Amino acid sequence: MTAELRNVSKVFTDPRRGKGLVALKDVSLRVEEGEFLCLVGASGCGKSTTLNLLAGFEAPSQGEVTYQGERVRGPSPDRGVVFQEFSLYPWMSVLQNVMFSLQGKERQEDRAMEQLRLVGLEDFANSRPNDLSGGMRQRVAIARTLAMGPGLLLMDEPFGSLDEQTRRKLDNEVLKLWQRERKTVVFVTHNIDEALMLGTRVVLMSPSPGRIEKEWRIGLPWPRDLSSPEIVGMKAEIISRLQACPCANGAPVSMLGFDEEGT
Amino acid sequence: MKGSASIGRKEATDAALMDGAAQFSFRSERGLLIARDLGNAIIGLLVVILLWWGVAELMMFLRGVAFPTPPETLIALWEALMGADINGESIFAHTSASLGRWGQGYFIAMIIGLTLGMAFGTLPRLYDVGMIPVYVFQMIPGLAWIPIAMLIFGLGETATVFIIAMTAIPPLVINTAGGIREVPTVFTRVARMSGKDDSAMFFRVLLPAASLSIINGMRIGLANGWRVLIAAEMIVGVALGLGFSIYMSRYDLDFTSAFVCIVVICIIGLAIEKLLFVSMENRVRHRLGLDREDLM
Numbered sequence: 231m232t233a234e235l236r237n238v239s240k241v242f243t244d245p246r247r248g249k250g251l252v253a254l255k256d257v258s259l260r261v262e263e264g265e266f267l268c269l270v271g272a273s274g275c276g277k278s279t280t281l282n283l284l285a286g287f288e289a290p291s292q293g294e295v296t297y298q299g300e301r302v303r304g305p306s307p308d309r310g311v312v313f314q315e316f317s318l319y320p321w322m323s324v325l326q327n328v329m330f331s332l333q334g335k336e337r338q339e340d341r342a343m344e345q346l347r348l349v350g351l352e353d354f355a356n357s358r359p360n361d362l363s364g365g366m367r368q369r370v371a372i373a374r375t376l377a378m379g380p381g382l383l384l385m386d387e388p389f390g391s392l393d394e395q396t397r398r399k400l401d402n403e404v405l406k407l408w409q410r411e412r413k414t415v416v417f418v419t420h421n422i423d424e425a426l427m428l429g430t431r432v433v434l435m436s437p438s439p440g441r442i443e444k445e446w447r448i449g450l451p452w453p454r455d456l457s458s459p460e461i462v463g464m465k466a467e468i469i470s471r472l473q474a475c476p477c478a479n480g481a482p483v484s485m486l487g488f489d490e491e492g493t
Numbered sequence: 494m495k496g497s498a499s500i501g502r503k504e505a506t507d508a509a510l511m512d513g514a515a516q517f518s519f520r521s522e523r524g525l526l527i528a529r530d531l532g533n534a535i536i537g538l539l540v541v542i543l544l545w546w547g548v549a550e551l552m553m554f555l556r557g558v559a560f561p562t563p564p565e566t567l568i569a570l571w572e573a574l575m576g577a578d579i580n581g582e583s584i585f586a587h588t589s590a591s592l593g594r595w596g597q598g599y600f601i602a603m604i605i606g607l608t609l610g611m612a613f614g615t616l617p618r619l620y621d622v623g624m625i626p627v628y629v630f631q632m633i634p635g636l637a638w639i640p641i642a643m644l645i646f647g648l649g650e651t652a653t654v655f656i657i658a659m660t661a662i663p664p665l666v667i668n669t670a671g672g673i674r675e676v677p678t679v680f681t682r683v684a685r686m687s688g689k690d691d692s693a694m695f696f697r698v699l700l701p702a703a704s705l706s707i708i709n710g711m712r713i714g715l716a717n718g719w720r721v722l723i724a725a726e727m728i729v730g731v732a733l734g735l736g737f738s739i740y741m742s743r744y745d746l747d748f749t750s751a752f753v754c755i756v757v758i759c760i761i762g763l764a765i766e767k768l769l770f771v772s773m774e775n776r777v778r779h780r781l782g783l784d785r786e787d788l789m
Binding site (some may be wrong): 285304305306307309310311314315316317319320321330331333358359360363374378428 | 677679680682683684685686687688697698701702780781782
């Protein structure tokens with residue numbers, strides 16, 4: 231077992247307005263070595279909070295978050311995050327961005343180039359992030375995170391802002407990286423198809439307060455066929471559970487000031 | 494890539510639409526754009542001069558006072574540049590004295606303002622406490638610093654430099670601290686995730702990300718210090734300085750000399766703003782990668 235949340239609750243409070251929000255309530259989740267775990271659910275269900283707890287950006291209000299048996303006390307290069315939003319430093323070149331995350335001083339440039347090669351961007355090493363398309367930027371962000379050599383790869387809706395075509399292409403690249411490097415991946419997405427295409431396990435979370443609703447193990451090989459009966463069945467079940475929850479018809483699920491989805 | 498650098502924009506556009514080209518090039522219109530910017534600047538300056546002239550003529554007509562007109566002032570400026578004295582000294586002596594005081598005051602303000610700004614920007618508690626005095630100081634008008642400066646330093650250069658520094662410090666602190674505090678969380682998270690220490694976080698992430706805002710503070714501080722010259726030089730104790738000359742004109746009624754000094758102050762201020770800071774900001778923008786257009 232790689233990482234674990236044990237009876238974790240996370241509460242956000244706004245002392246000024248005297249309001250509180252329970253983002254996660256008594257969540258227990260074990261991330262197993264080498265799995266590709268997809269967290270799905272409506273916005274405000276605590277997916278990103280779960281990821282931030284695993285990354286160490288947030289501390290649990292109750293319960294315990296552990297990685298390799300040790301309590302998580304803060305972010306660490308062992309647990310790499312690929313962020314949803316634009317996270318490259320615009321004042322650095324693509325290569326410098328990747329080098330920034332490297333651990334150790336020796337052969338920095340060669341090692342960074344190696345990572346760029348893995349995502350097919352070695353020709354853009356000297357470009358500035360702002361000169362790249364959205365898809366290329368996220369590939370650099372992936373290369374930067376992989377450069378840290380993390381045992382656990384945390385991805386927070388990494389392709390959420392990309393067009394469908396590019397997203398599918400990058401999904402496949404992530405899958406290939408995962409298969410080659412045998413990393414453990416936790417992948418947050420609100421796109422059910424994306425989760426079903428990628429994950430070895432799909433965990434559905436539901437909001438108000440955020441908790442784990444149900445999970446499915448998917449033993450199918452890749453590339454998967456979205457129209458196969460198993461996938462169609464799981465998708466139908468996920469959708470019906472999503473629609474049963476109050477958030478599906480647009481009711482507000484997070485209060486202003488507690489936007490824990492990081493927007 | 495269709496087209497070439499030798500054909501005009503309209504022809505090149507038409508040709509590209511005709512041939513179905515996706516990208517094309519045409520003769521750069523940079524010269525034209527610069528000329529247009531220059532033209533607009535000249536029109537803007539003309540508006541100032543016409544307003545001034547109109548008010549001057551109106552006052553002479555209504556109140557019978559000798560309000561210096563633009564031509565009179567320009568002639569006096571020319572004579573001053575040719576060596577005529579203003580308040581017993583050459584315009585160059587006045588200008589260099591003022592520039593010297595301003596330079597000293599601004600230098601001190603930069604050291605104090607940037608240091609405080611960086612400290613406030615990184616330490617939230619210090620920010621909450623420290624910004625109150627900064628806002629209070631910012632509200633003190635230039636003239637109101639005179640008694641304070643006199644009580645601390647008496648009459649003299651030090652008091653003048655003090656006033657210039659005190660008016661330049663607040664914008665430096667506010668913009669430096671604000672710029673650092675507004676660095677997006679994701680930028681600091683990336684640094685923490687990759688195990689960077691505080692100094693790497695500060696110098697490689699916070700400072701570059703906040704640099705545009707810091708430059709803005711430097712710019713406002715510089716302008717504040719320059720604008721406060723008259724007040725600051727009231728207590729300089731020596732008959733030297735552009736601000737001092739303007740202040741003296743109310744006693745010897747040499748208003749044309751005062752206008753000459755005002756024009757010199759405006760020209761120097763504008764030159765620093767347009768030549769120094771605009772180019773500095775463009776360089777930083779370029780370094781930050783913020784000057785790229787989405788046109789590939």
